[in-house]
Amino acid sequence: MSDITLIGINHKTASVELREALAFTDEEIPRALMELKRSGHAKEVLIFSTCNRMEILFIPGHQNGVEAIMDFLVQTKKIPGEKFKQALYTHKNHQAVKHLFRVASSLDSMIVGEPQILGQVKSAYRKTVECRSSGVILNRLMHKAFSIAKKVRRETGIGDSAVSISYAAIELANKIFSDLNQRSVMLLGAGEMAELAIEHLISHGVTQIFVANRTFKNAVKLAEKFNGVAISFEERIDLLARVDIIVSSTGATDYILTATHVGKALKLRRYRPLFFIDIAVPRDIDPAINKMDNAYLYDIDDLQEIVSDNMDERKKEAMKGERLVEEAVIKFQEWLDNLDLVPTIVAIRNKIETITEMEAYKTLHTLNLKTEEEDAIKRMLQSITSKIMHDPIRFLKDTGCHRNDSFYISAARHIFNLDPLNGEDAH
Amino acid sequence: MTPENSAHTLFLTATIVYAAAMAAYFLYLFKQKETLQNRAFGLVCAGTALHFTGTAFSTFAMGALPAHNLQQTLLTAALALSSVFIILKQKFNLKILGLFATPLIVLMMSWAMVLPDTAPAGDPFLRGTTFLKGFWLTSHIVLIFAGEAALALACGAGILYLIQEKAIKEKKRGFFYKRLPSLDLLDSTSYISVITGFTMLTMGLITGLIYAKTVWGSFWQWDPKEIWSAVTWLIYAALLHGRLTSGWRGKKSAMMTILGFAVLIFTFFGVNMLIGGHHQTFTK
Numbered sequence: 043m044s045d046i047t048l049i050g051i052n053h054k055t056a057s058v059e060l061r062e063a064l065a066f067t068d069e070e071i072p073r074a075l076m077e078l079k080r081s082g083h084a085k086e087v088l089i090f091s092t093c094n095r096m097e098i099l100f101i102p103g104h105q106n107g108v109e110a111i112m113d114f115l116v117q118t119k120k121i122p123g124e125k126f127k128q129a130l131y132t133h134k135n136h137q138a139v140k141h142l143f144r145v146a147s148s149l150d151s152m153i154v155g156e157p158q159i160l161g162q163v164k165s166a167y168r169k170t171v172e173c174r175s176s177g178v179i180l181n182r183l184m185h186k187a188f189s190i191a192k193k194v195r196r197e198t199g200i201g202d203s204a205v206s207i208s209y210a211a212i213e214l215a216n217k218i219f220s221d222l223n224q225r226s227v228m229l230l231g232a233g234e235m236a237e238l239a240i241e242h243l244i245s246h247g248v249t250q251i252f253v254a255n256r257t258f259k260n261a262v263k264l265a266e267k268f269n270g271v272a273i274s275f276e277e278r279i280d281l282l283a284r285v286d287i288i289v290s291s292t293g294a295t296d297y298i299l300t301a302t303h304v305g306k307a308l309k310l311r312r313y314r315p316l317f318f319i320d321i322a323v324p325r326d327i328d329p330a331i332n333k334m335d336n337a338y339l340y341d342i343d344d345l346q347e348i349v350s351d352n353m354d355e356r357k358k359e360a361m362k363g364e365r366l367v368e369e370a371v372i373k374f375q376e377w378l379d380n381l382d383l384v385p386t387i388v389a390i391r392n393k394i395e396t397i398t399e400m401e402a403y404k405t406l407h408t409l410n411l412k413t414e415e416e417d418a419i420k421r422m423l424q425s426i427t428s429k430i431m432h433d434p435i436r437f438l439k440d441t442g443c444h445r446n447d448s449f450y451i452s453a454a455r456h457i458f459n460l461d462p463l464n465g466e467d468a469h
Numbered sequence: 470m471t472p473e474n475s476a477h478t479l480f481l482t483a484t485i486v487y488a489a490a491m492a493a494y495f496l497y498l499f500k501q502k503e504t505l506q507n508r509a510f511g512l513v514c515a516g517t518a519l520h521f522t523g524t525a526f527s528t529f530a531m532g533a534l535p536a537h538n539l540q541q542t543l544l545t546a547a548l549a550l551s552s553v554f555i556i557l558k559q560k561f562n563l564k565i566l567g568l569f570a571t572p573l574i575v576l577m578m579s580w581a582m583v584l585p586d587t588a589p590a591g592d593p594f595l596r597g598t599t600f601l602k603g604f605w606l607t608s609h610i611v612l613i614f615a616g617e618a619a620l621a622l623a624c625g626a627g628i629l630y631l632i633q634e635k636a637i638k639e640k641k642r643g644f645f646y647k648r649l650p651s652l653d654l655l656d657s658t659s660y661i662s663v664i665t666g667f668t669m670l671t672m673g674l675i676t677g678l679i680y681a682k683t684v685w686g687s688f689w690q691w692d693p694k695e696i697w698s699a700v701t702w703l704i705y706a707a708l709l710h711g712r713l714t715s716g717w718r719g720k721k722s723a724m725m726t727i728l729g730f731a732v733l734i735f736t737f738f739g740v741n742m743l744i745g746g747h748h749q750t751f752t753k
Contacts, residue, residue: 203647217637217646220653312716315652332638336719344640351642 046179046378048138049111049130050090050097053152056129063121066091071166074118075175083110085448086177088184090145090166092159094152099142101179101448108132136375139183143367146187147194148201155200155356160191178452179381183374190370194363202359203352208239210348211319211340212246215287218317218338223247228285230254230278230299231292232264235321239289240268252285254278256292282307282316289319290326301330304337319345380461386451387435389460394431398423476530479523480544484578486516487551491571498568498648506564513571517551524548536610543581546737547574549614550621553665557622563658565649569625605680609673616669617733620705623662624730627723630655634720656719659726660712667705674698693744697736704729 051064066074071089078084084100084107091097098111112130116123133141144150146163167184170176176184195201204210219225227248229240232255240251251270255261258274265272273281282288282303292298299318308316318339320327325341332339379385402423406416438454455461493509496502524545527535535541554570557563629649636646649655677698678688689695708725711717717725 214637216651217633217649218652220651220657309716313718314716315719335721338637340640347640348642 045102045107045134046099046138046183047102047108048097048099048133048141049108050095051126051129051131052095052097052150055131056126060126060129061093061096064096064115064119064126065093066096068169070118071169072173074114075170075173077118078111078114079173079175081110081114083107083114084175086180087175088166088170088180090163092162095145097145099138099180099183101177135378136371139374140367140371142183142187143190143370144364146191147363147367148191149194149360149363149367153205154360155205157195157201160188160195163187163191178448179378182377186370186374190367193370194366197366198359198362200356200359200363203355205349205352205356206238207235207321207342207345207349208242210345210352211239211289212242214319214338214340214348215243215317216246218315219286221247223249225286226250226252226284227287227289228252228254228273228278228281229264229268229270230275230288230290230326231256231294231322232260233291233321236289236291237264237267239319239321243287243289244268248287250285252281254281279303279307283310286315287317287319288327289321291321292326294322294326295324297328298326299331300328301334304328304331304334308334308336321345377461380455381448381451383438383447383451386454386460387438390435390454390458391431393458393460394427398427476523476526479519479526480578481582483516483519483523484575484582486512486519487571487575487578490516490567491575494567494571497564501648506567509567509571510558510564513551513567513574514555516574517548517555520544520548520551534607534610536614538584540581540584543577543584545610546614546617547577547581549611550574550577550618553615553618554622557619557658557662557665561654561658561661563626563650563654565629566622566625566658569628570622573621573625605676605683609676609680612669612673612676616666616671616673617737619662619666619669620726620730620733623659623666623726626655626659626662627726627730630659630723631720631727634723652719656722659723660718663705663708663726663729667702667709670702670705674702693740694736697732697740701729701733701736704732 051061053061056064066089071091074089075087078087078100082103085103087098087100089096089098100107100111102108102110104110112123112127115121115126141150146160148155148157148159151159163184167176170180170184204213215222215225222243223246225248227240227243227250229236229251244251251265251268252273253261253265253268253270254273254275254277255264256275258272261272261274264270278299282299288299290298304316313336315336315338318327318331318337320339320341323342327339327341329339329341331337380389402420406419411419434454438450490509490512493505493512497505497509524535527541531537534545536545550570551574554566554574558566629645630652632645633649633652633655636642637652681690682688704725708717708722708729711725712722
């Protein structure tokens with residue numbers, strides 16, 4: 043019997059320190075995979091390690107597979123078992139399949155719906171394939187995991203809306219301007235969130251960037267980073283007539299842009315829209331500006347509200363995702379059940395018997411033979427069938443030492459075409 | 470089947486196809502699936518093809534563009550609207566405008582379908598259809614209808630702009646916020662539609678004046694339709710002037726397109742029905 047087993051820790055069960063202690067680097071993974079395969083603890087094995095989780099997915103090679111893998115962790119990571127056993131979860135069979143599908147679909151992520159996880163799962167699988175440590179079951183399982191992850195992303199809104207302040211700001215900019223690549227942006231002050239917003243804007247095509255700072259030296263430094271132009275702090279007001287997006291994050295206690303400034307600028311720019319993103323606390327930009335036509339102002343509270351609304355939205359969409367995952371788990375389980383020896387032998391027998399019966403009927407009913415003659419022919423057909431089937435079935439039943447049964451069963455199913463390809467499997 | 474009969478069947482089928490397109494656009498609004506939008510647009514094109522064939526049949530049967538009674542006027546105006554929508558959509562790819570165009574088309578078509586095809590009334594200048602065949606009259610009808618269709622779409626874009634602008638200004642991101650495109654795109658679509666519509670309207674009015682001269686001997690008769698047409702023209706002229714000289718864009722411009730279209734609807738139907746004048750017979 044091949045039990046799909048998954049053991050691991052993640053951000054919910056383990057502290058950062060523990061996750062760091064158990065994590066595998068890209069260089070360590072191939073060595074670990076080959077070691078586990080060579081030692082016979084696992085017939086197929088995959089290691090998935092990111093900053094939020096470390097999981098080992100495997101088909102145990104013997105009864106004590108789980109314990110063996112834990113010992114392996116103790117030895118390679120040089121960490122006493124008591125330290126991580128509390129945080130470690132073990133899932134078997136459909137629980138393990140479900141867990142993997144949820145992880146790949148980003149339903150188990152710290153930020154539900156974050157898109158990087160699928161790429162990380164894919165690269166873990168690539169390493170497994172490169173080390174030849176995957177087999178029939180893991181290959182199929184991983185491909186199903188990729189397709190369910192894509193399906194969840196496609197059919198639910200799990201990744202639709204922005205869940206970070208800086209990204210929420212970009213989303214708004216896209217609702218105001220149709221062509222961000224022709225827009226220019228002015229950064230006032232500095233700060234992690236503001237700089238992140240600028241980076242997002244750049245990745246959306248904005249090329250012209252002006253940076254102003256009370257300390258001109260800092261402006262020059264930041265401008266260099268974004269490949270922009272440093273301007274003096276006083277120039278910010280004149281520049282309002284030229285730029286389209288203003289990101290502000292200074293330590294000023296008063297408004298550094300007032301309604302009067304913006305009113306004049308709007309006239310000069312013939313009321314082409316202006317979008318202000320005020321990330322500073324206390325605020326940098328006079329809230330009255332939002333009341334002016336063609337000027338839009340969002341402060342940090344507004345953006346925070348968008349983010350929390352979007353988080354709620356994602357949680358709702360995640361429920362749909364859970365349902366899709368359940369469905370996929372059931373389908374995979376069906377395939378796995380068929381991969382057992384008995385159903386495969388029964389299916390092969392049924393197929394051959396059906397063929398002989400059909401052919402016998404076609405021939406016999408045109409010949410008009412006596413009953414005993416017909417019976418003789420039928421007996422002959424039966425014995426041909428069972429003689430032909432004898433060796434292949436004996437081969438499948440012979441669970442010789444260290445043989446990968448699921449591989450041969452899968453091969454037999456392919457040879458006899460027992461699982462005709464349906465649309466989903468075709469790709 | 471007589472050409473009139475086949476034309477009627479074609480119009481009826483076109484109405485059903487337009488209604489299906491409208492349904493697809495509404496589904497698109499809710500589900501946001503690209504395929505739905507593509508189907509909806511395909512249906513509009515199919516409806517327009519049927520509609521155009523029907524109009525061609527009746528034009529041949531009558532020997533003139535069908536715009537003699539209210540039914541024909543509605544049918545021809547709807548054809549102009551769907552054609553202009555197809556052109557603008559192809560050019561600027563503003564999918565969401567279908568949401569405004571299709572209900573308007575369906576409304577006009579259904580209205581036309583329930584009206585009887587009354588014979589043109591016996592106004593003196595209509596007697597003897599040779600009058601209607603003139604180059605000036607045909608150009609007048611085609612230009613005015615196409616222009617009005619473009620202005621209807623400008624109004625649609627204006628309404629969508631106001632909805633989206635409100636959502637962004639008041640920071641209440643509702644149902645439409647996610648589904649509508651950017652303010653920029655809505656504003657420029659509205660602007661381009663106004664330019665197109667205004668140009669056609671202007672040429673349509675000029676050809677109309679020339680036609681009036683050939684029929685009644687003078688360009689301008691202070692007919693209510695003429696006066697209201699001038700009012701409409703002035704509103705759009707003011708809108709374009711404001712935009713070019715003092716940057717009337719965004720909200721102001723959107724409100725002007727809606728006001729302009731309201732006056733235009735009144736000029737198109739209201740004047741004939743409520744006031745009268747020498748166009749009256751076309752909307753009976």
